[in-house]
Amino acid sequence: MRCAMIGIVVGVTGSMWFGGLAIAVSVDEECATTSTIETDRADRCTGDCPGKGVCDCPDTRDLWDVGEQAQNPTDITIRVKINVLDQEVVDHLNADQIILGQVSVIWDHFYDWNIDLDVSWEKFNDPDPDYSVVYNNADVSNMKSAYADNPSEQLNIYVTDIQIDEDDNGIPDYLGRATFAWDDNATGTQGGIIIDGGAFGEHKTTLTHEIGHVFALWHTHHGATLIELDFHGGGCGSDIAEEVICPCVCYEPAGAATPGRDILGDFCSDTPSTPPNHECAAPGGQEPCEPWENWGMTWYDNFLGYASDVDIPPCRDAFSNQQGRRMHCWACNALTGWMVGESLGACCLPDDSCMDTAQSCCDNAAGAFIGAQTSCTPKGTCCMGDGGCDDEGDVAEVCCLEGGGAFLGPEGYCEPGEEHACCVVDEFGRGQCVDTTEQCCQAWEGLYNPNKTCATMWPPRCPDKYK
Numbered sequence: 503m504r505c506a507m508i509g510i511v512v513g514v515t516g517s518m519w520f521g522g523l524a525i526a527v528s529v530d531e532e533c534a535t536t537s538t539i540e541t542d543r544a545d546r547c548t549g550d551c552p553g554k555g556v557c558d559c560p561d562t563r564d565l566w567d568v569g570e571q572a573q574n575p576t577d578i579t580i581r582v583k584i585n586v587l588d589q590e591v592v593d594h595l596n597a598d599q600i601i602l603g604q605v606s607v608i609w610d611h612f613y614d615w616n617i618d619l620d621v622s623w624e625k626f627n628d629p630d631p632d633y634s635v636v637y638n639n640a641d642v643s644n645m646k647s648a649y650a651d652n653p654s655e656q657l658n659i660y661v662t663d664i665q666i667d668e669d670d671n672g673i674p675d676y677l678g679r680a681t682f683a684w685d686d687n688a689t690g691t692q693g694g695i696i697i698d699g700g701a702f703g704e705h706k707t708t709l710t711h712e713i714g715h716v717f718a719l720w721h722t723h724h725g726a727t728l729i730e731l732d733f734h735g736g737g738c739g740s741d742i743a744e745e746v747i748c749p750c751v752c753y754e755p756a757g758a759a760t761p762g763r764d765i766l767g768d769f770c771s772d773t774p775s776t777p778p779n780h781e782c783a784a785p786g787g788q789e790p791c792e793p794w795e796n797w798g799m800t801w802y803d804n805f806l807g808y809a810s811d812v813d814i815p816p817c818r819d820a821f822s823n824q825q826g827r828r829m830h831c832w833a834c835n836a837l838t839g840w841m842v843g844e845s846l847g848a849c850c851l852p853d854d855s856c857m858d859t860a861q862s863c864c865d866n867a868a869g870a871f872i873g874a875q876t877s878c879t880p881k882g883t884c885c886m887g888d889g890g891c892d893d894e895g896d897v898a899e900v901c902c903l904e905g906g907g908a909f910l911g912p913e914g915y916c917e918p919g920e921e922h923a924c925c926v927v928d929e930f931g932r933g934q935c936v937d938t939t940e941q942c943c944q945a946w947e948g949l950y951n952p953n954k955t956c957a958t959m960w961p962p963r964c965p966d967k968y969k
């Protein structure tokens with residue numbers, strides 16, 4: 503599919519900050535989404551709109567049974583460090599009350615979704631170097647280099663006075679910015695969140711919104727805005743480059759009834775498509791692309807919308823169920839280094855895939871946790887426990903064995919052949935019959951009967967202790 507226009511966003515530091523400046527627009531180039539977003543992992547399940555990893559697959563995401571509706575969710579605990587550099591906050595008479603107020607807000611919001619935030623903070627008086635105010639993306643990068651505190655083990659948040667004004671209109675471009683879970687920088691020095699001191703404190707929801715980004719949530723208007731389609735995140739709390747392209751492979755149509763919205767826009771079908779909306783009310787009007795439906799009822803008070811914090815209590819007050827599952831899946835897939843008190847190892851998921859993750863993550867997804875310091879590598883060919891042979895090359899050895907299979911190695915392949923009766927000994931020493939190929943029977947060290955199937959082995963069936 504081709505897009506009528508693409509937007510190009512220039513990053514000043516060149517690496518991760520696609521900040522600010524939206525420049526014009528060329529005609530009839532291939533939609534930039536297909537070239538700028540990696541497609542190798544998730545496009546199997548996500549169709550034309552490329553994803554960023556297995557957690558963009560709705561079936562995988564939905565393995566995580568979390569939140570108030572869940573049966574037996576297990577909490578995950580994420581370590582968070584708040585670095586307060588904005589001297590207007592540090593020097594405030596009620597500085598600790600501001601910080602504690604904000605901490606209790608984010609703690610509440612994520613606790614409902616079985617994510618405990620283990621928060622520490624540090625105020626920097628007269629910080630040296632002084633990043634009380636940041637004026638450009640180079641400042642942000644340098645600030646992070648100077649103040650990042652153990653970023654591989656905790657989410658770093660920087661409270662500073664954001665005065666970045668790339669479009670030079672006298673108005674700072676955004677209130678906060680986050681690094682997505684899948685970003686190579688997510689757990690490195692250049693990861694984390696920056697938030698403006700004015701958007702930080704009691705009754706403020708910008709930090710909840712930004713942490714949502716860190717846990718891989720897109721804006722609810724992601725499917726209807728140009729900058730969102732092509733690049734990571736954009737700036738939050740600004741109106742820059744919120745243009746629309748029609749059509750684009752990730753465009754999310756208005757209306758809750760439209761099928762396929764699980765793999766479009768924000769990859770959550772339970773958050774209706776919406777334009778960027780700063781009001782605490784449905785946006786009105788109609789979508790800018792075919793089929794030009796009315797926006798109708800949107801989730802304007804979702805944390806990943808743009809409603810402001812002018813009211814007390816604030817307008818934004820909820821994540822959706824799918825957002826909750828998506829946060830867990832992505833945190834479990836990419837951010838386990840930040841988790842407190844977890845064993846990390848291979849988890850065999852119910853969809854036959856394997857994820858290197860934390861034990862609590864595995865429990866929430868009803869997976870089989872193989873043990874601390876186990877790994878989903880190597881992967882290869884497996885004679886499955888049910889007698890079939892899988893040579894797609896993506897079965898983890900640990901999961902092959904966990905399922906009663908025989909692992910044929912990364913270079914292994916399934917020899918063609920009829921499936922006949924194979925007697926194998928189970929863990930109790932009893933003979934069990936499985937229809938399989940001679941190759942897989944040999945891999946199990948079973949007794950192969952090329953003239954019978956299990957159905958024609960009766961009587962007698964496989965003898966106990968046949969060896």
Ligand SMILES: [Zn+2]
Binds near residue numbers: 737
């Ligand atoms: Zn945002």
